[in-house]
Each structure stands twice: as C-alpha cells, then as structure tokens.
Amino acid sequence: MSPMPERVGPEPGTWYLDPLHSSLIFVARYLSFGRVQGTFGQARGLVQVTEDPTQSTVAMTVESNSVNTGVAARDAHLRSSDFLDSETYPELYFRSVSLVPHRRKQNAFTLHGELTVHGTTNPVSMPAQWVGEAPDLSDPEGIYGHFFSANTQISLSDFGVGDGGPLPWGGRLVGDTIDLVIEVRLQDADPTPFQRQIGHID
Numbered sequence: 001m002s003p004m005p006e007r008v009g010p011e012p013g014t015w016y017l018d019p020l021h022s023s024l025i026f027v028a029r030y031l032s033f034g035r036v037q038g039t040f041g042q043a044r045g046l047v048q049v050t051e052d053p054t055q056s057t058v059a060m061t062v063e064s065n066s067v068n069t070g071v072a073a074r075d076a077h078l079r080s081s082d083f084l085d086s087e088t089y090p091e092l093y094f095r096s097v098s099l100v101p102h103r104r105k106q107n108a109f110t111l112h113g114e115l116t117v118h119g120t121t122n123p124v125s126m127p128a129q130w131v132g133e134a135p136d137l138s139d140p141e142g143i144y145g146h147f148f149s150a151n152t153q154i155s156l157s158d159f160g161v162g163d164g165g166p167l168p169w170g171g172r173l174v175g176d177t178i179d180l181v182i183e184v185r186l187q188d189a190d191p192t193p194f195q196r197q198i199g200h201i202d
Contacts, residue, residue, distance in 0.1 A: 063092075127151060145186055
C-alpha cells in the first residue's frame with residue numbers, strides 16, 4: 001500500500017484572513033478598450049480547516065466602499081448607485097460550498113461557493129493553490145502564516161451591476177467581464193485587535 005502523502009497547509013482549526021497582507025484585485029475593461037485594475041482594501045475572512053481538507057469551509061466579507069482604483073473621482077462613481085451602490089449594499093460576501101482537490105496539480109484545488117454582490121447571489125468556482133508557509137522569524141518553532149492564491153471571472157450583469165452604458169459610440173464604460181485575483185495570508189490569531197490598534201478599522 002502506498003504511504004499517505006505528508007499533510008501540507010494549515011493545521012486543523014480556525015484561521016483568519018490577514019487583511020494587511022492579503023489583497024483582492026479586480027481587472028475590468030474600460031471604455032470597451034483599455035484595462036483598469038483596482039483593489040478592495042477592507043476585507044475579513046474565516047477559514048475552518050478540518051482533518052479532511054475537503055470538508056474545510058471559507059467565509060469572506062468585503063466592504064464595497066473600500067474599492068480603490070487610484071482615481072478618487074472614479075472610485076466615488078464605482079461606489080454610487082450606477083455600479084456597486086455601496087450605501088445600499090455595503091458588503092460583498094463569499095461562502096464556500098465545497099472544496100475539490102486538483103487531480104494532478106499538487107497543493108491545488110477548486111473552491112466552489114456562492115458570491116453575493118449588489119444583493120444578488122450566484123455560484124462561483126475558483127481555482128486556488130496553497131503557495132506555502134512562511135516561518136516566524138521571532139519563533140523558530142512557529143510559522144508566520146499560510147499563503148494562498150485564487151482567481152475567477154464574474155459578469156457584472158449576473159449580479160445586476162450596471163456598466164455605465166451605452167456610450168455615444170455604442171460601447172460601455174465598464175466591461176461586463178471582471179477578472180478577480182485573490183492573494184491571502186492566513187494566520188491563527190484574530191487580527192481585529194491589532195487593526196484597531198493601528199487605526200486600520202474603527
């Protein structure tokens with residue numbers, strides 16, 4: 001009988017998204033031709049890791065008004081009722097439904113779940129990978145955290161989000177297809193007290 005592969009990734013238990021060292025990046029078409037990249041700066045997440053990794057669960061919440069493309073006027077427009085309508089829908093949610101290991105690629109899996117944007121929930125699937133763990137430089141026996149990457153595509157129209165069109169020449173201000181890239185560090189301590197201490201949250 002073949003030996004069981006050595007377990008990699010976080011140990012069973014509760015793990016927290018580190019919002020200061022994680023990023024949610026989106027890329028969209030602009031005026032039908034160009035591409036604009038932005039981020040959401042306020043997110044929190046909880047991962048329950050089980051002995052059987054396929055039974056682990058992921059929950060993530062993102063504040064829609066934390067959208068940032070580097071242009072204040074554009075960000076204000078994205079927060080408006082033309083797009084995200086952050087006043088009415090202040091948060092975006094992701095909840096996992098299942099985790100399926102990749103059949104050939106080591107440390108890779110697909111995360112299936114439900115994404116709620118603009119008050120509308122749709123199923124999404126995200127190819128993801130455990131990138132590795134970083135040692136804790138202050139504690140040789142500890143680890144600094146576990147790092148994961150994931151990506152997916154969504155359509156704004158599926159969530160009832162406007163595209164700013166039609167424009168006079170027939171194009172759209174924002175393309176319907178949005179690329180999402182998620183880079184996450186998980187830690188075993190709740191980051192909320194430290195975030196408050198440094199003024200990252202109220």
